[in-house]
Amino acid sequence: MQDFSKFKKSLKMIEHYVYALCEIDDEKRTPFYIGKGVNDRCLKHLKEKGNSPKQEAIEELLARNRLGIDILRHGIKTDKTAKLIEATCIDLLGIGELSNKVRGSGSEMGRATIEEIHNLQSGELVEIQKEHQGLAFLLNSTYKSGMSEIELFEATRGVWRNVPRDESIKYAYATYGGLIKEVYQIHSWVNAGTQQYFTRSFENRNISQRWEFVGKKAPKDIRAMYVGKVIKKERSFGNPFIKVGN
Structure with missing residues (x-):
């Protein structure tokens, strides 16, 4: 099963952010939930309980190692701005395509995976062989x-x-x-x-x-x-x- 706990430190460094929970299919990442938060808010879903479509999808994808978390925008200064971006993302994708029950109330790089955010914040470099x-x-x-x-x-x-x-x-x-x-x-x-x-x-x-x-x-x-x-x-x-x- 996937372990996302190692990303907590990096998430604390990016201020308010908007994220997408995604289903990974080979190289395709399809969002099924849009949210906003600070610190490790996007990871809280992984420990929530319930029988909602969102939680059922999370549990199934975690078990299959197919859950992805994309950071759509980060470095947002206020919660008000984060709400606006969250709502825009939900409107763009369409509420019918997501497990969000309601519509939602930047960094220059824009959308990035949680792994990319971690790599950017960790300071670790990969050397080309x-x-x-x-x-x-x-x-x-x-x-x-x-x-x-x-x-x-x-x-x-x-x-x-x-x-x-x-x-x-x-x-x-x-x-x-x-x-x-x-x-x-x-x-x-x-x-x-x-x-x-x-x-x-x-x-x-x-x-x-x-x-x-x-x-x-x-x-x-x-x-x-x-x-x-x-x-x-x-x-x-x-x-x-x-x-x-x-």
Whole structure:
């Protein structure tokens, strides 16, 4: 059974927050309850008793190791603001899709899993192993909370000026605020604009001297090692990418 107790210390450091209890199905996380609180409020549900749909779902998912807790917004200064964000989230998802009985009365990063919050607050860094060396792309100006998989991929694969393209660059790490959001396996590099983009447009930009990589998501075992962790890297000195795993 899952143990969430180790996250208590990190939760105390993020002020008011809004959270979602989720059902995990492979890589998909589907919210079934929205709440707000401070400290370890989101963990209190795990010890509550009753036969409500929410509690039944929690008990079932805990037993199957399929319960996830996502922090939708944190660093909120007042309970009043937290209430507004909670209500907005419930309205967005729809009360019929949630186990909330009634509608609810930010941090720049936006939605993050409880594991990511813990990793950010703990100060622990993950070092990229030599066999997984590649480039960490610092998406601090292009990353947006709630990006789709294709949006994140297209923001990571291009378009880059003076990017290292030697054979040792095997993987691309999409990062935001130091947090690894995804890992891609690089197959080759091509001139920017060679591939079709579905979520980006370069009509008013000269990308003739830039590059983009051809690739796909890294294997699941490699992604499990890094996604959601805070990456250990050297200073970038203003560059939007930096070599890791050297």
